[in-house]
Amino acid sequence: MENLTGKQFGHYQIVAPLGEGGMAAVYKAYQPSMERYVAVKVLPRHMVTSEEFVLRFRREAKLLAQLQHPHILSVFDYGEADGYPYIVMPFVQGGTLSELIQKRSLSLADVRRIVTQLGSALSYAHARGMIHRDIKPSNVLIDESNNCLLTDFGLARMVEASIKITTSGTVMGTPAYMSPEQGAGSQIDQRSDIYSLGIILYEMVTGRVPYEAETPVAVVFKHIQDPLPSARKLNPNLPESLELILLKALAKNPDDRYQTAEDFVQAIQKALPESGPADNLTTQNSAPLASPTPASNFQSIQSASAATHLESKVVTSKNLRPNRFPIWILAGFGAIIFVAIVAVIATKMLNPQISPTPAVTNAVIETIPPTNSPIPLLTSTSVPTSIPPTEISSGTNFRDDFVDQLADGWTWIAEDPSKWSLSKVAGSLQIIASDASFDGPYLPLNILLRDAPIGDFEITTSLRFTPTSNFQFAGLVIFQDHGNVLQFGRAFCDVVNACVKDGVYFDDFQDGSVNGSNYATPFHGQVIYLRLRRIGNTYTGYYSEDGEKWVMTGEHARDLSQARVGLVAAQASTEIPAVFDYFTMTALQP
Ligand SMILES: Nc1ncnc2c1ncn2[C@@H]1O[C@H](COP(=O)(O)OP(=O)(O)OP(=O)(O)O)[C@@H](O)[C@H]1O
Numbered sequence: 001m002e003n004l005t006g007k008q009f010g011h012y013q014i015v016a017p018l019g020e021g022g023m024a025a026v027y028k029a030y031q032p033s034m035e036r037y038v039a040v041k042v043l044p045r046h047m048v049t050s051e052e053f054v055l056r057f058r059r060e061a062k063l064l065a066q067l068q069h070p071h072i073l074s075v076f077d078y079g080e081a082d083g084y085p086y087i088v089m090p091f092v093q094g095g096t097l098s099e100l101i102q103k104r105s106l107s108l109a110d111v112r113r114i115v116t117q118l119g120s121a122l123s124y125a126h127a128r129g130m131i132h133r134d135i136k137p138s139n140v141l142i143d144e145s146n147n148c149l150l151t152d153f154g155l156a157r158m159v160e161a162s163i164k165i166t167t168s169g170t171v172m173g174t175p176a177y178m179s180p181e182q183g184a185g186s187q188i189d190q191r192s193d194i195y196s197l198g199i200i201l202y203e204m205v206t207g208r209v210p211y212e213a214e215t216p217v218a219v220v221f222k223h224i225q226d227p228l229p230s231a232r233k234l235n236p237n238l239p240e241s242l243e244l245i246l247l248k249a250l251a252k253n254p255d256d257r258y259q260t261a262e263d264f265v266q267a268i269q270k271a272l273p274e275s276g277p278a279d280n281l282t283t284q285n286s287a288p289l290a291s292p293t294p295a296s297n298f299q300s301i302q303s304a305s306a307a308t309h310l311e312s313k314v315v316t317s318k319n320l321r322p323n324r325f326p327i328w329i330l331a332g333f334g335a336i337i338f339v340a341i342v343a344v345i346a347t348k349m350l351n352p353q354i355s356p357t358p359a360v361t362n363a364v365i366e367t368i369p370p371t372n373s374p375i376p377l378l379t380s381t382s383v384p385t386s387i388p389p390t391e392i393s394s395g396t397n398f399r400d401d402f403v404d405q406l407a408d409g410w411t412w413i414a415e416d417p418s419k420w421s422l423s424k425v426a427g428s429l430q431i432i433a434s435d436a437s438f439d440g441p442y443l444p445l446n447i448l449l450r451d452a453p454i455g456d457f458e459i460t461t462s463l464r465f466t467p468t469s470n471f472q473f474a475g476l477v478i479f480q481d482h483g484n485v486l487q488f489g490r491a492f493c494d495v496v497n498a499c500v501k502d503g504v505y506f507d508d509f510q511d512g513s514v515n516g517s518n519y520a521t522p523f524h525g526q527v528i529y530l531r532l533r534r535i536g537n538t539y540t541g542y543y544s545e546d547g548e549k550w551v552m553t554g555e556h557a558r559d560l561s562q563a564r565v566g567l568v569a570a571q572a573s574t575e576i577p578a579v580f581d582y583f584t585m586t587a588l589q590p
């Protein structure tokens with residue numbers, strides 16, 4: 001975002017930048033009428049996608065302004081200036097909890113106080129039906145009296161809403177602190193905030209967040225499937241009661257957690273007395289305590305000497321600092337929320353009685369099934385070929401090489417029939433998708449369709465298409481109606497730290513919305529070969545860069561027996577050309 005220093009936003013003169021997160025920039029500003037400094041949080045201009053967003057933003061800001069609690073940072077004002085939506089808050093000098101954790105270790109008394117304050121803020125908001133959705137240390141500001149002030153209430157919801165206006169299947173949060181159900185894109189309630197507060201607790205007492213990985217999605221997976229690494233292994237000085245509290249707060253299934261923030265706070269208060277033995281912890285390597293710090297005196301802790309802190313802290317070394325991913329949005333080309341990769345798996349994890357849990361890491365990318373797999377006809381030797389299967393055994397097999405004209409039997413569902421053509425390069429079909437390729441707002445409109453064989457089948461294509469900006473897509477489609485579509489192809493999702501920018505996506509739209517089990521995997525080649533196989537009610541997508549080595553992207557179990565099959569190209573704003581070299585359809589024999 002451009003530097004707005006020196007600009008006038010409503011009554012506020014922007015004085016200096018204070019910080020920038022994943023979604024917004026925060027500035028120090030001066031309000032002459034009150035002769036005070038304030039903090040102005042400026043959201044990106046592109047969030048203002050419609051009048052609907054502006055109305056929603058105003059509504060949310062008013063709701064936030066009504067939250068009056070000693071540990072929730074209040075909202076003074078809001079507005080829009082120069083196309084930017086902004087929120088005005090008190091200017092807080094003491095930094096964030098994130099900085100505090102990094103700067104120094106915390107005593108158990110600190111921990112007790114922080115959890116108590118944040119828990120009471122959450123209780124208050126939850127009682128009013130508000131879920132924070134992005135509880136993390138950088139959203140906790142510390143005032144001059146060393147009290148915690150929870151900030152960014154409702155921001156995640158605003159941002160989600162702005163994206164949902166143009167697309168669907170958006171999840172926002174910060175993976176390191178995000179509950180399994182939030183990461184999976186499922187419905188969340190107050191217990192998701194309780195989980196995130198549990199992660200903060202874990203980080204405060206061990207010096208690290210429990211789940212770390214190279215990518216945001218890998219972190220989400222870990223929240224869903226990995227058992228909680230023992231906090232007492234990382235810090236043997238922790239009381240066992242604290243470990244038990246962590247296990248409960250961080251239960252995968254929300255039903256197994258503390259059901260209210262009050263319950264969580266009560267448990268902490270019981271386990272960690274305000275002062276006394278529980279605070280007299282030393283780390284494995286530290287010297288005996290000089291003197292216990294009373295929990296009620298958080299202020300004195302910060303001003304106490306560094307030596308005392310070193311001795312009385314429960315947290316170990318800083319080189320354990322986690323790599324924090326910034327706040328992130330998972331948004332999709334239509335349904336391309338790629339966190340949804342894990343939704344089905346998550347559901348299975350959270351409801352183990354439904355079906356056994358697959359190995360998540362294997363579920364996303366697998367090589368094509370080996371010869372002895374139950375999939376009929378095609379084997380590992382017959383599949384790896386750039387030329388689709390040639391066992392044309394009945395009239396339902398079909399191949400179009402796009403030479404001279406389209407073969408018979410195609411139907412075009414187009415926003416504008418002039419937007420497709422046989423390419424000047426002989427032997428290819430070019431689909432040019434332009435504005436509004438999504439129907440209300442996430443279903444594709446540029447579709448070339450034909451009847452599918454009865455029973456099991458496979459469709460393939462070879463596609464030359466390099467997406468360059470957000471929400472461009474081209475590939476194979478299984479189309480039952482506008483609400484029920486599977487699309488498998490190459491797409492681009494340009495949301496910082498969130499999407500596979502350029503990748504293979506396998507999306508499932510069910511009854512007009514995202515099924516929540518979509519798959520994405522990075523891809524950067526020139527040409528992509530796509531193969532979509534239907535066996536019974538299971539659709540499996542495979543892609544290849546060379547037409548020989550195939551990778552499975554994912555599977556969708558759907559009853560789409562009435563569906564037709566074909567090719568699709570779509571995007572959200574700019575014009576894109578997608579060139580298909582052939583399309584085949586092969587009936588698979590039982
Ligand atoms: N009211 C405030 N007073 C003073 N500084 C603030 C205030 N609000 C935010 N800041 C500073 O601005 C920084 C950026 O805040 P912002 O909420 O945009 O990002 P974040 O919370 O750090 O990260 P993310 O965007 O991932 O949530 C904060 O880390 C904090 O240092």
Ligand SMILES: [Mg+2]
Binds near residue numbers: 021138139151152
């Ligand atoms: Mg923030």
